[in-house]
Amino acid sequence: MAGKDTGSTESNRVLIFDTTLRDGEQSPGASMTLDEKLQIAELLDDMGVDVIEAGFPIASNGDFESVREVTRVVKNAVVCGLARAGAKDIERAAEALRGAKRGRIHTFLSTSPVHMKHKLQMEPEQVLEAVVSSVTHARNLVDNVEWSPEDATRTDHDFLCRCVEAAIKAGATTINIPDTVGYSVPAEYGALIAMLRERVPNIDGAVISTHCHNDLGLAVANSLAGVANGARQVECTVNGIGERAGNAALEEIVMALKVRQDAMPYETGIDTTVIARASRLVAAVTAFPVQYNKAIVGQNAFAHESGIHQDGMLKNNQTYEIMTPESVGITKSSLVMGKHSGRHAFREKLRELGYELGQNAMEDAFTRFKDLADKKKLVFDDDIVALVDDEVARGSEKIRFVSLRVIAGSTGPQEATLELDVEGARKSVTATGSGPVDATFNAIKELVPHDASLLLYQVHAVTEGTDAQAEVSVRLDEAGRTATGRGADTDTLVASARAYVSALNKLLVKRQRHAPGAERAVSAASE
Structure with missing residues (x-):
């Protein structure tokens, strides 16, 4: 179950840790069925996500089964299970991850004064002792352990450094620095990552990760500031879903790093042409619509209504577009399929849109497509996507x-x-x-x-x-x-x-x- 991380502070490779299935599902009303989670997990794996946080195994039998089943369908990504600092949590996570080709336990404990006093009711030395014991226990069960100091951005720096150093010494291979309440601003968050790199003597023994919430609309900016200061893993979700105002949006992180190589010379392993499909799937599964002006995947992200903008686009699309729709998987085709299209053409269109269906599902989808083509004068790619997503669901x-x-x-x-x-x-x-x-x-x-x-x-x-x-x-x-x-x-x-x-x-x-x-x-x- 070992999985060697490919990121390091010295490299320009940024690992993408997707927590759509765990933190994203904690959005009120965003719960997903097992089948839906597996659909999303497989798509994330195909997209090239490095780590998929599949759930919180001890939370319920359903979460445990979700994590276990995700380990069976994921071929390349590390599959991660969340656990609190208690032994039962950690052992439950290890059990759920038993079948993973590459598994990780992600354990956490609050470190800020307000959390230690009111939530944990523990003294700092007790917290430090719990950090060591929980990470040690997790490392005895798996080779790949991530540790997070919850509410890190409101934690005393001296105490945070002690906890991070102790966690790495106990065996943590990734140290995640959560902005749990979305309180930080980019300069402050970047400085926090830089401070840890400077003050923690064994910091080179682990990959530094970011996990930023969007309460002030700064989750993506804070995450990128963390990367600029040495973080080499970013925790994010598709469409930025998550608790309260959500998390850093995967699509925004990835495309910012791809488009602005001049300012941020870092790389991810993400196939960006799958982004639009992932966005549509998560929006459909959760029934959380994507706002029209959402960056990268919003309906208006590549739309131009102003006469001046349209004139510029007709002359050269670079006048008003810094990336192409095709680069994120949005096609420009209009009528490409109709009632006279056959199975072969339909199957090829599905492949073009990123779908690989089994024979029975293919036949069912094709039958519904023909029915649709009889009703509509024009059949668009988005019609086919909606039809197939409905069929698969x-x-x-x-x-x-x-x-x-x-x-x-x-x-x-x-x-x-x-x-x-x-x-x-x-x-x-x-x-x-x-x-x-x-x-x-x-x-x-x-x-x-x-x-x-x-x-x-x-x-x-x-x-x-x-x-x-x-x-x-x-x-x-x-x-x-x-x-x-x-x-x-x-x-x-x-x-x-x-x-x-x-x-x-x-x-x-x-x-x-x-x-x-x-x-x-x-x-x-x-x-």
Whole structure:
């Protein structure tokens, strides 16, 4: 399970540590199913991410299984499990990582005065002793250990240096410096990394890492300041998701280093052409939409409406673009597929968009594509992406959408006739509601009785035009457990039904996971 890090303070190689599956999932409402986590993990591995933090194994049986399953699908990246300083946490992480080709335990303990006094209720010497014992225990179980002083940016410098030195001496191969509450500014954070490099005598024995939160909108800037001062690992998430205001965004870190080689002569191993697809997948899985003006992956990132800008772009795209859309995996093609396209062309288009589907999934996706092509005059790449992401997300379901017929209009009540396949049995019902969506959801509740409440209903058009596909996200809550589903179709109501059914399927899985006798979840602490 050993994994030798390729970064060092002296090299220009920056390791990308992705924590979308761990810190990103801690965003309220962003919980993911096992299948969704595996989809994301495989894509991150294909992208060239160096370390994938797959979860917090002791938090729940679900997190433990997620980490264990990620170790089975990841081929190249180091798979990391988070653990608090306690022996049980560390041993649970080691157990989850047992099958990893390259595994890492990431253990942490608070070091700031406010955390030690109010959270840990421990004296500094007790904390220092716990750092040594936890890192030593972890190193006895795996060769690759990362240690983090939680709330490092508000920690006394002398005490921070003592803890870092002790952690490295105990066997830590990576030292992560978290800006846990997003309090730091770039000059301050960069100086903190420089101070550690100057004052900790054995600092060359470990890779220095950054983990910056975005409470002041400075997570990316702080991370880059850390790199400029000797950090050679950056912890980040796709789309910058994470607790509160989120984390440093992977796509922004990677493209900043790629575009500004003159100012920051550092390299990553990331295939940047996969960035857009990763962004779309994470946004769809979490139902967290990417803001239009988001750097790198926002809908407007490569859009130009101003006449002056358009004129410049027509003459030379470098007048207003510092990178090409293609460099991050955004294509410019319009109508490239239609109802006359065959399987071979469709498969090649999927490969171009970054998808490799098995035969059954390919046939299902192709059937839906042909249905879509019959409905739409123009089929765009984004239509195909939405269609395939929706198909892949379904997996094995107890409830399957079959058909929907809706009567709507200005006079009510609106009526929905719905047909579902529930555990192999075909069922149908007609229900009414205060609108067509309400009627559709009432019909689902009649066929599959449940007490879940609707937390989110979100619709957006995948492409332009009145025949555009609608992509719908639905989030349900049942007894404190949330699940998000998504669906795509040219009919918004059909997409809504598919999304609701998808969320309901995920809730059924969570019901089983939290059935009586299941291990009680341990609340996950954040960095």
